[in-house]
Amino acid sequence: MTNDPNDVVVLTVDKFIFRFPTELQYSETGTWIRQEGSLLRIGMSDFAQQRNGDIAFATLAPAGTVLDAGDEIASIETVKVNISLPSPVKGMIMEINSALQESPEFINQEPYGKGWLAVVQPESPAQDLGKLMTAEAYSSLARQQAEAELKS
């Protein structure tokens, strides 16, 4: 695990390279969270997107949806699997990335950029954000998960 010049934690496992920007926080379930004023932008981590494969469809919960932490914020269908991505926080969806309807591959191509999923107004930001992980901590978790899978 190394820090590259652009403040990204870089994890190499086997032939795979995963990047985790240090400006973001991460959930155990593979989402990243960026604080933007009082709002939180949410996306899928590089580790989660690489592990699940080429994304064919991303169906997002619509704007206005009120979510508890753990409720499905996005349903992702890849060439290999279907996954339900839980919201890392409680709150209301204020905006979704409508570009993903036509171009779900943005999540694979730029998971921290144009592949973002939704913007949420959190109900209890201090409580929810306190449960999230730093890039370093998430990278350690990703390494454990990847190495466990390689050993299986």
Added chain:
Amino acid sequence: MPRTATYHTTVRWKGEHWGHIRMGNGPEMDFSAPPDAQGHAGVLTPEDAFVAAVNTCVMMMLIWSAERFKLDLVSYECFAEGTKLIELDRTELFTQVVLRPRIVVRSDDSERDGAMKRLQRAIESAVKYSLVANSIKSRLILEPKIEIVSQAVQAK
């Protein structure tokens, strides 16, 4: 999910330039070398089996990825050509395999562009996730011909 799987074939010499193969999935057949390599016409050869392995694997992966991309596949047919190179030391290898699939997909006229884009992504994924394509050192070249037909058109 187990991360490895094994597959088997058994070959037996039948005399002269003939062999018999029993494949793990059931079929059995005689085989030989190609006629230009002191073999016999009309039977399986290792060269054909190699090219067929690539062609069949990419096709099966395309069928799968077309389903995952929710495409209404009408037909798929693919000509594959492997190019053998004889090196200076007389060793041989397949330098490349060219796949020329003809793919017909049915779509609403209003969905045509979306179907085209999803099909192109499905083709890319088929090659990316093809076990055999991933396992060969030959260059793999894909030259697809794609046709989108409207919902009203019947399968050819």
